[in-house]
Amino acid sequence: MTTRDDILNCIRGHIDASGVSTKPTEALPVRTLVRSSRDDMIREFAQQLESVAGCCHCVQTHDEAAEVLRTIVAEGSGGTLARSSEPRVVQLVEQALGSTEVATDSSPREVLLDCAVGVTTAPLGIAEHGTIVMPSGDADLGRERTRLVALLPLAHVAILRASDLVGTISEALSRLPSLGADDRPLPPTVTFATGPSRTADIQQELVLGVHGPHAQHVILLTHD
Amino acid sequence: MSERGSIHHLKATDFSELYPSALTNVELRGALAFGTKLVSNRRDNTVAAVDDWQDLRDRASSIKTDVLSNLDQYLQVFEQQAQASGTHVHWASTPAEACSIITGLAEAQGAKLAVKSKSMVSEEIGLNQALEESGVRPVETDLGEWIVQIAGETPSHIVAPALHRSREDVRELFARVLGRPMPEDAEGLTEVARLELRQAFADADIGISGANFLVAETGSFLILENEGNIRMTTSLPRMHIALVGIEKVLPRLSDLDVFLRVIGRSGTGQRLTSYQTLVTGPRRTSDDDGPDEVHVVLLDNGRSSLLAEEVTSQTLGCIRCGACLNTCPVYRQIGGHAYGSVYPGPIGSILTPQLAGLHQASQLPFASSLCGACRDVCPVKIDIPEVLLHLRAKSVADGPRVRDAVTHQKIRRQVGGFKMWSWAMRSPRRYRMAGRVARVMAWMATRLPFIGRCSGPLRGWTKGRVLPTPPRRSFRAQMARRKQSGTPGGGASS
Amino acid sequence: MKIAFFASCLIDQFRPSAGLAAVEVLERCGCEVVFDQRQTCCGQPAFNSGFKSEARSVCSRAVKLLDEQLEQQGCEAIVCPSGSCAAMLHHAVQLLGGAEAQMAQRVAARVYELGAFLVDVLGCTDLEAAWSGRVTWHDACHGLRDLGIRDQPRQLLSKVRGLELVEAKTCDRCCGFGGTFSVSMPGISLAMADEKLDELETLGVEAVVSGDASCLMQLEGRLRERGSSIKGLHLAEILASRESDP
Numbered sequence: 001m002t003t004r005d006d007i008l009n010c011i012r013g014h015i016d017a018s019g020v021s022t023k024p025t026e027a028l029p030v031r032t033l034v035r036s037s038r039d040d041m042i043r044e045f046a047q048q049l050e051s052v053a054g055c056c057h058c059v060q061t062h063d064e065a066a067e068v069l070r071t072i073v074a075e076g077s078g079g080t081l082a083r084s085s086e087p088r089v090v091q092l093v094e095q096a097l098g099s100t101e102v103a104t105d106s107s108p109r110e111v112l113l114d115c116a117v118g119v120t121t122a123p124l125g126i127a128e129h130g131t132i133v134m135p136s137g138d139a140d141l142g143r144e145r146t147r148l149v150a151l152l153p154l155a156h157v158a159i160l161r162a163s164d165l166v167g168t169i170s171e172a173l174s175r176l177p178s179l180g181a182d183d184r185p186l187p188p189t190v191t192f193a194t195g196p197s198r199t200a201d202i203q204q205e206l207v208l209g210v211h212g213p214h215a216q217h218v219i220l221l222t223h224d
Numbered sequence: 225m226s227e228r229g230s231i232h233h234l235k236a237t238d239f240s241e242l243y244p245s246a247l248t249n250v251e252l253r254g255a256l257a258f259g260t261k262l263v264s265n266r267r268d269n270t271v272a273a274v275d276d277w278q279d280l281r282d283r284a285s286s287i288k289t290d291v292l293s294n295l296d297q298y299l300q301v302f303e304q305q306a307q308a309s310g311t312h313v314h315w316a317s318t319p320a321e322a323c324s325i326i327t328g329l330a331e332a333q334g335a336k337l338a339v340k341s342k343s344m345v346s347e348e349i350g351l352n353q354a355l356e357e358s359g360v361r362p363v364e365t366d367l368g369e370w371i372v373q374i375a376g377e378t379p380s381h382i383v384a385p386a387l388h389r390s391r392e393d394v395r396e397l398f399a400r401v402l403g404r405p406m407p408e409d410a411e412g413l414t415e416v417a418r419l420e421l422r423q424a425f426a427d428a429d430i431g432i433s434g435a436n437f438l439v440a441e442t443g444s445f446l447i448l449e450n451e452g453n454i455r456m457t458t459s460l461p462r463m464h465i466a467l468v469g470i471e472k473v474l475p476r477l478s479d480l481d482v483f484l485r486v487i488g489r490s491g492t493g494q495r496l497t498s499y500q501t502l503v504t505g506p507r508r509t510s511d512d513d514g515p516d517e518v519h520v521v522l523l524d525n526g527r528s529s530l531l532a533e534e535v536t537s538q539t540l541g542c543i544r545c546g547a548c549l550n551t552c553p554v555y556r557q558i559g560g561h562a563y564g565s566v567y568p569g570p571i572g573s574i575l576t577p578q579l580a581g582l583h584q585a586s587q588l589p590f591a592s593s594l595c596g597a598c599r600d601v602c603p604v605k606i607d608i609p610e611v612l613l614h615l616r617a618k619s620v621a622d623g624p625r626v627r628d629a630v631t632h633q634k635i636r637r638q639v640g641g642f643k644m645w646s647w648a649m650r651s652p653r654r655y656r657m658a659g660r661v662a663r664v665m666a667w668m669a670t671r672l673p674f675i676g677r678c679s680g681p682l683r684g685w686t687k688g689r690v691l692p693t694p695p696r697r698s699f700r701a702q703m704a705r706r707k708q709s710g711t712p713g714g715g716a717s718s
Numbered sequence: 719m720k721i722a723f724f725a726s727c728l729i730d731q732f733r734p735s736a737g738l739a740a741v742e743v744l745e746r747c748g749c750e751v752v753f754d755q756r757q758t759c760c761g762q763p764a765f766n767s768g769f770k771s772e773a774r775s776v777c778s779r780a781v782k783l784l785d786e787q788l789e790q791q792g793c794e795a796i797v798c799p800s801g802s803c804a805a806m807l808h809h810a811v812q813l814l815g816g817a818e819a820q821m822a823q824r825v826a827a828r829v830y831e832l833g834a835f836l837v838d839v840l841g842c843t844d845l846e847a848a849w850s851g852r853v854t855w856h857d858a859c860h861g862l863r864d865l866g867i868r869d870q871p872r873q874l875l876s877k878v879r880g881l882e883l884v885e886a887k888t889c890d891r892c893c894g895f896g897g898t899f900s901v902s903m904p905g906i907s908l909a910m911a912d913e914k915l916d917e918l919e920t921l922g923v924e925a926v927v928s929g930d931a932s933c934l935m936q937l938e939g940r941l942r943e944r945g946s947s948i949k950g951l952h953l954a955e956i957l958a959s960r961e962s963d964p
Contacts, residue, residue, distance in 0.1 A: 004303075004315040007470065007524045011296040014531035022293040025286055027478050052498070106511070109460065113426060129496045137512045147513040151455050169496075170481040176502075186309070186442050188507050189458065189514055192500040197452035200492070201368035201384060203255070203391040204262050205410035210367060210418055211425070212452020212499065247905045257913075553892045557909040591903060593896025593910065594766060596863035616768030634902060635768075642764050646772035649727075650779055655758040659731040666732075684901025688908045689939030692732055699725050699734035703741070703753050 030174045033128060033167030041127040041165045042222055049130025052195030053208055054216040056130065060223050065159065066095040068219055072117060072157055073097065079116030082107065082153055084137075086121050086144035089159065093119055105137070105145040109152065118153035120146040122218070123179065125165045126172045131194040132158045132218060133172055135179040135187040143179075147189065155215040156193075161224035229526025229579045230319055232350030233378065235564030236576055236585035237628040243562040243591075252388055256559045259387045264550040266493025267601070274489070283482050285605040288541035291473055292531060298440040298473045299522065305443025309505030312519045319349030322523050326351060326432070326465055327358040329519060333463055335360050335429035339421075341447070341454040342366035343434030344382050344544060345467050345523055347566040348579075351432070362432070363424045365453035367417050374401045380560030380568065383491050383546035388559050421453070431457035431515070435466045435503075436543065437483060438473040438520070444504040445472075445520065446480060448487065448497045458501055464515040466503070470522050471540035483543065486603035491545035526579040535614045539574050541604040548598035548608060554591055563588060570598035574611040582618060586631040589615035656700070663694035670694075719840070720750040722787035724780075724798040724807075724829070727759040728931045729952075736931055739958035740799040740832050746958075747842050752793055757783055762806040765813065766897045777810050778818050785821040788828055795839060796829040799954050801861020801929050804831045808864065831861050833929055833953055837870040843877050849959045850880030851924040853951070856914070856937065857890040858930035871929055871953055878956060884921050888914045895936035911940040918948060925949040927956055 001009075015021075033044070046056035057068045069092060073081060082103040083093045093102060103111050112118070121144060122132035137145030150156045166172050172192075177185045197212030208214060235242065246252060271277055291298055303313045316322035330338065338360050340346065352362045352373075364373040368385035372378065375397050379385030386394070391410055398416055399406040407413060433454055435445035445466055447454050458464050474480065488494040507514040530536045549555045549569030560568035565576040565585065573592060577585040589612045598608040624632050648658040669675040669682055670691050685691065721744065729737045741751050761777030764770075784807070787793040798804045807829045810822040836842045855875065861867040868890075875883050894900065894910030915937070918926055926941075926948060928934050938950035 002315070003317050003321060007315050007317055007522075007528060008296045008299065010524070010528040011299070011470070011531060014528055015293055015295065017532050018534055018537060020293050020534050020537065022289050024294060025290040025475065027476055028283070028482075030478070031481060105513075109426065113422065131496065136507065136514055137509075139509050139511045145512055147459050151452065151459060168481070169484055170478065173477050173480055176477065186444060186502070186504040188309075188503065188505045188512070188518075190502040190504075191455060192496075192502070194496050194498055196498070198450050198498055199367045199414060200450075201366070201371065201386055202394050202410040202413055203389075204259050204384070204387075205391065207411045207414040210414055210451040210453070211365065211421065211456050243903070244905055247909055553894070553910045553913070554906055556913070557906050590899070591906070593859070593892050593894060593899045593907070595859040595892035595896070597859075597890075597892065600863055613766065613768070616766075617770045618768075620768040621770065638767060638769070638898070642767065642769040642772045646764060646769075646776050649758045649761075649776040652756045652758060655727075659727070663731055681898070681901045684904050685939070687904045688943055689904075689936070690942035692935055692938065694732055695734050697734065699730040699737035700753070700755055702734055702738060704755065 031168050031170035036167045038162055038165070041167060042162055042220065044127040045125055045130050045165055045220065048128065049195060049218060052130060054130055054195035054218065056218050056220055058220045058222050062092065062095065065092055065219050065221065069093070069096040069119065069157060072155065072217055076116040076155060079114065079154070080111070082112050082115040082118045082149045084120040084144040084146055084149050088121055089119050089144070092159065105149050109148060112148050112152040115153035117155045117157060118149040119157045119159070120144060120150045122158040122160045123164055124172055124175060125160045125218070126169055127165050127167050129169070129194050131192050132160060134191045134193065136189040138187065150191070150193070151212060154213060155217065156213040157217040157219060159219050159221065162220060162222045163224060228529065228581045229524070231348050231565055231576060231580045232319065234576070234580055234584055236588055237630070238564050239562065239587040239591060240630045242564055243558045246558040246562040251390060252559055253557065255388055255390045256556055259384065260550045260556045263384070263493060264547070267490060267547055267550065270489045270493045270495060280482060280486055281603055281605050284486050284603055285541065287474065287479055287482065288604050291475065292471065292537050292540055295470065295473070295531065298475060299470060301440040302438050302443055302473050305440065306520060307443070309443050310508070310518065311443060311505050312517065314519060314521045316521055316523045317525070319525055322349050322467060322521050323351055323354035325521050326467070327354055327360070329463065329465060330355065330360045330430055331358060333429050337424065337428045338362045338430045338432050339365050339424050339428040339457050339461065341433040341449065341457045342369045342385065343432070343467055344566060345434050345469055346432065347379060348525065349523065351467065363421065363428070365421050365424065365457060367414060367451060370417055370421065371397065378561070378566060381546060381549055382544050382567065388561065425456045425460050428461045430463040430465060431461040432465045432467065433457050435468045435472060436487070437480060438468060439477050439480070440473050441476045442504055444477070444502050447501045447503070448499070450498040452499060454501055455499055458503060459514055462515055463517045463519070464503070465519045465521060467521045467523060470524055470527055487543055487545050490547040490601065490603040530578050535611060536578060538606050539578055539611060541606055542571055542575070543604060545603060547601040547603065551597045551601050553593065553595060553597065570608045574608055574615065577615055582615060582626040583628055586619050586627045589619065590631065659698055666691050666694045719748070719795065720752065720793050722784055722793040722796045723751050723753045724757060724760070724784065724796055724803065725753065726798060726800040726803040726931065728935070729799055732935065733931045733952065736799055736952035736954050739952065740954035742958045743836070743845060743954055744797060746845060747836065747840050752787060752791065754783055754787060760803045760806040762803060763897055765806065765809065770813070774813055777806070778814050781807070781810050781814065781818065781822050781825050784825045788824060794828070795835065796825065797832055797835045798829060799832045799929070799952065800931060801831045801858045801865055801867060802932060804829050805860040805864035831865055831867055831929060833871040833874055834865065834867050837873055843873045845874065845877070845957050847957045847959055848879035848961060849956050852882045852884055852922060853925045853927050853956070854884050854886045854918060854921055854923045855889055856893065856926050856928040856933055858928050858933045859892050861929050862890055867929070874953065874957060875927065881956070884923055886914070886917050886921060888917050893933045893936045895932050900936060908940060911936055915940060915944065915946070919946060923948060925951045927951045927953055929953045
């Protein structure tokens with residue numbers, strides 16, 4: 001008998017011996033927010049993100065977005081910017097920085113590890129926590145590579161459309177299958193990020209910025 | 225059949241020797257008092273802000289009950305779905321099997337360096353030692369876990385591994401290990417660790433993590449964190465291995481909503497931890513980032529035997545949030561290392577003896593005042609005191625083979641006492657006599673202190689406590705008089 | 719209302735003043751209090767130490783006696799001036815099997831801790847008690863967590879003339895007694911008591927009041943060892959007190 005069968009038999013044997021039988025639970029309906037107009041969600045998202053030391057920049061136009069990005073880069077330590085290859089990101093970076101040389105999602109990771117700012121989109125945002133949701137990339141589906149650009153640089157800037165905001169984690173989970181690839185329901189990795197990376201492992205003192213980004217910016221396009 | 229498991233470096237039979245030195249360690253107790261109070265206050269505050277907290281706990285608990293009573297089915301669905309997504313699923317009955325699966329995978333990769341993100345299961349099976357023995361250097365990347373690793377210690381808390389260390393402690397440790405002066409502040413020290421570990425991430429051949437939840441429906445697993453080291457561990461190396469206890473499976477993706485709402489609040493007092501990474505297989509196209517191979521190692525190590533009884537089965541509902549540690553008045557005094565197991569505190573006191581066998585840790589179920597604070601905070605409603613009582617009763621009923629030496633001595637001494645006690649309590653006359661004897665003894669002990677120092681329970685009591693001066697007449701004697709003198713309340717027959 | 723009084727062995731033998739005070743308070747509220755001299759212990763010490771069969775034999779005796787008082791002597795409720803003993807009588811349902819479990823069920827349905835009985839059943843909060851001084855309340859674990867008693871004693875104390883109730887941050891932290899735990903691991907037990915007492919001594923209180931005699935024995939024993947002048951008082955002792963000078 002294989003270890004697998006051994007373990008499964010052991011489990012079944014013990015459950016039967018206990019005499020406990022429970023009917024499987026049913027899935028609950030998707031949980032939504034009480035106040036869920038677009039404005040409510042924008043307000044909630046911004047407030048929650050700021051409450052965990054993230055920065056939410058609400059903008060109406062792409063020009064404003066470019067201006068915000070310019071400011072973030074200027075305030076940064078002046079290191080290289082990395083961007084994904086998503087057309088919206090490419091366009092915004094060009095608009096903000098002109099012909100400055102940038103790293104991309106296909107740059108070697110040694111380069112990305114030294115970048116000051118990484119720019120990607122986030123296809124989903126969760127208002128109740130100020131969370132951005134990023135599936136891993138897939139060229140065949142035209143989905144951007146966010147994984148390293150959103151992780152390795154010191155600051156991450158995510159571009160999020162207000163129309164991509166949902167109220168709750170529950171709603172976000174129910175939308176994940178729509179981010180799926182080919183015949184599989186889910187992309188290989190989905191990252192939920194809420195604010196910058198943090199730790200309190202030294203005497204419970206909060207420190208922002210450990211292995212992940214030290215700063216988390218979200219440029220929220222309120223009219224998109 | 226795989227029955228009992230084992231826990232790496234288990235020293236729980238030394239509990240009676242470990243806790244007294246913790247009690248006299250002023251620095252440790254300072255760090256403990258500070259850390260546990262801070263985190264449990266944060267937890268209380270974030271939980272108080274949730275209107276439907278009790279409903280959430282009910283839901284979390286009922287999902288866990290469902291999972292545990294249909295565990296074999298959920299695991300098979302998980303396996304099938306995970307494999308369909310390209311994840312390799314391995315099964316291990318024992319720590320040795322799990323270690324050899326992982327070292328085998330490392331060897332096949334020619335791996336020299338493994339980055340690890342905090343995993344209690346990896347501590348449970350002694351994975352680091354196994355990796356070192358097979359020529360792979362394991363580097364812990366969670367800050368607290370890294371501190372503990374370079375100090376040559378084990379974690380003292382399942383969520384905050386270095387809770388027992390003060391900032392000054394950490395500074396001295398870094399300075400000693402890295403051989404250069406260190407900044408004073410937590411921010412500076414964190415930056416030192418970050419830079420040290422960045423190279424390890426870049427060079428690592430494999431990434432090893434645990435997982436908080438497996439999702440049967442999709443064959444995915446979810447890992448929670450704050451630091452970003454898990455994102456690094458699961459993104460940079462060519463191979464990712466997740467080592468997970470079999471009890472961690474959930475039926476559906478949507479169930480994560482309930483557990484994400486309770487786990488952050490319970491564990492660190494956060495509404496949500498900074499990052500959740502949901503993994504469903506390796507990268508599928510060559511121009512994506514992420515590992516080429518994803519492996520899940522499902523570990524039993526004695527867990528399945530807990531399913532044999534309803535009372536013990538609930539132990540497997542634990543989501544390792546650590547809330548019971550922070551609130552436990554015993555943990556707060558002695559810290560995690562005194563428990564002599566990778567799983568300390570209230571949950572450890574029931575998990576360790578059940579996984580490794582009661583004889584390996586029979587003192588732990590007695591290391592509690594049964595105050596019930598742990599049960600109150602548990603987000604999945606594990607009745608820890610009930611399990612403690614169950615294990616105590618097992619120690620008494622199942623005889624010497626389930627007891628360690630200290631517990632055996634203790635129980636042997638109590639057997640006669642409780643037999644006499646129960647004999648006395650079954651007759652009002654004997655009870656009255658026993659009461660009189662107890663009062664006279666106590667009276668004598670208050671006058672002649674040496675009496676208190678010689679006999680069993682009195683000796684324990686008078687270490688640091690003054691005995692009450694016993695009354696001349698018992699309540700019942702006074703009630704009987706009252707009845708004779710015609711005042712009401714004397715009651716029924718005597 | 720006719721009630722069966724379950725004194726608990728600790729109060730019976732070591733703190734009769736609390737038992738007598740409880741009876742007085744109940745009578746003041748118009749209850750007819752019946753104390754059955756045949757009662758002994760609820761079985762808790764053995765139950766908590768893992769000696770189940772010893773606990774069962776003692777507990778079943780207590781349950782039978784109380785059930786008889788309910789079923790045959792017309793008592794409508796059982797009142798116990800100890801939260802942990804009242805909680806033990808709840809545990810009895812699981813501990814005792816067969817026909818006894820039914821009895822235990824009836825007993826568990828009607829057993830109340832003193833403070834909870836006064837407030838929840840009788841609806842009495844003002845007992846016209848008077849006790850002048852500053853006190854703090856200690857939530858005994860089993861009363862608080864097994865029976866959900868938190869507000870009742872505070873309501874009762876707030877109506878006592880001359881009494882000032884100060885809340886301690888550690889009011890619901892365990893005192894460290896825990897039955898045999900207190901004598902088998904005295905070091906931890908004392909450290910737990912000290913955590914509470916360190917705060918208590920900063921509150922300027924004359925007494926710590928509780929609904930469980932075992933906690934009081936632990937706290938008072940430690941207070942006296944520390945040379946503190948703070949007293950331990952049972953809730954009943956305060957509620958029975960009429961003079962404004964304690």
